[in-house]
Amino acid sequence: MTSQGMELILIEAITAGKHNFPLNDQLASAILQDANEIKLSGLNFDSLAWMEFCISIELNTGVELTPDHLEKFETLADVAAWIKSWPES
Amino acid sequence: MTLDYLAAARGLRTQNQFNRLHIDLGRIITPLEFSDLVAQDRDGKLPSQAGSWLHHLQHSSPTLANAPQPYVATTISERMTWYSIPQEKRYISTMLTQRLTQSDSRGLNVGIKSQKPVLIAFCGMANRIMLPLPIVLQALPAFEWDILKITRTPNGGYFRPGSETKDMEDLMIEIRRVLDRMDKSDITCIGTSGGGSPALLAALRLNARRCISICGNLSDACIPIISELSGQPIRSEDPHNGSSPEILYLHGEHHDTDRKNAQKMRSFFNGKIMSIPNVSGHNPLNTILKQGRFNSEFNALMHGSLNLSEKWNGRDA
Numbered sequence A: 001m002t003s004q005g006m007e008l009i010l011i012e013a014i015t016a017g018k019h020n021f022p023l024n025d026q027l028a029s030a031i032l033q034d035a036n037e038i039k040l041s042g043l044n045f046d047s048l049a050w051m052e053f054c055i056s057i058e059l060n061t062g063v064e065l066t067p068d069h070l071e072k073f074e075t076l077a078d079v080a081a082w083i084k085s086w087p088e089s
Numbered sequence B: 001m002t003l004d005y006l007a008a009a010r011g012l013r014t015q016n017q018f019n020r021l022h023i024d025l026g027r028i029i030t031p032l033e034f035s036d037l038v039a040q041d042r043d044g045k046l047p048s049q050a051g052s053w054l055h056h057l058q059h060s061s062p063t064l065a066n067a068p069q070p071y072v073a074t075t076i077s078e079r080m081t082w083y084s085i086p087q088e089k090r091y092i093s094t095m096l097t098q099r100l101t102q103s104d105s106r107g108l109n110v111g112i113k114s115q116k117p118v119l120i121a122f123c124g125m126a127n128r129i130m131l132p133l134p135i136v137l138q139a140l141p142a143f144e145w146d147i148l149k150i151t152r153t154p155n156g157g158y159f160r161p162g163s164e165t166k167d168m169e170d171l172m173i174e175i176r177r178v179l180d181r182m183d184k185s186d187i188t189c190i191g192t193s194g195g196g197s198p199a200l201l202a203a204l205r206l207n208a209r210r211c212i213s214i215c216g217n218l219s220d221a222c223i224p225i226i227s228e229l230s231g232q233p234i235r236s237e238d239p240h241n242g243s244s245p246e247i248l249y250l251h252g253e254h255h256d257t258d259r260k261n262a263q264k265m266r267s268f269f270n271g272k273i274m275s276i277p278n279v280s281g282h283n284p285l286n287t288i289l290k291q292g293r294f295n296s297e298f299n300a301l302m303h304g305s306l307n308l309s310e311k312w313n314g315r316d317a
Helices: A003-017 A025-033 A047-061 A076-085 B005-009 B015-026 B031-042 B048-060 B087-105 B133-138 B164-181 B193-205 B222-230 B256-269 B284-290 B294-303
Strands: B072-077 B080-084 B118-122 B146-150 B187-192 B210-214 B246-252 B272-276
Touching (some): A047 B015, B015 B048, B031 B133, B133 B294, B246 B284
Parallel strands (some): B118 B146
């Protein structure tokens, strides 16, 4: 998976968390520039939004990521690392 | 009316797959269907993932499983669902109401109207009234309300950019048609988040008794359209000041965007703002639910006890 591909997956997951309301350009470009800088807490998601986020990740990558896993993560880069470390079937 | 959970869950394996199913069910099932699922779970017929979900909702709304409100859903269109009690029970309710109304005419002040009010609920972007539907319905006694739930368009908000006027007009015509068919004129509107603006428009257009916007927003593009469609010029320097509807804007105290949106809406439509202390998120109803106060007080709020400020720990802003 290319770096660009990963960022698009993250953008799509955040969009799903926002119930398909388009991301503002500032957040989208920030993700494209450096996911390390995006803190999960800064997304202001509620529990439903995090479920949608995880469902989107699984649908697009096959990687199982649940809201319980996210409790250990701080930034979007941690999510990306989890996805990259998932064994390919 | 039995919900075939097992068919819907067939082939599901991961937690996310079950979460998808439960989120979707949480948007549509009634308290009766929920209660039926709990019974199936008690009999060991459902997978463990279902049990966790059901227990979570039961914990939030303790009467949901054992004393479910007897709403039955009727699909009106893709975006509209009508919730009411079944016909035979409605007949009993009507008879009771008529008898009480007759008593009223003899001088007893029982305070019951001859027609049940309808609550028109405009969902937010998550297609919920901020909470799972069975929890919301359980807080609204079915003998007191009929409910028309309206969701956004499948691929966007309520109104398509560039087509807002037509979309709003079409939606209002469709709602009017439903209300006429159901012979309803006592109307309360509620809109959560992105449903706030359409709820306001509907309240003005349908001459509603009251409108409650919970963390609603009002885009600049919407203002001239609401003015045009409501037939009332809406200006911030001369806010709408009619006797109807009574309007309440509810928001969490520490959510700056929601507070500003409430102030902006009030600048155009007047009404009262209620700020819920110590709520920083966009979902004050969830906070009230966690505090165990939702079931007892949401209904009073919908009926117009807008002086709930003390109970809700709210204060006028």
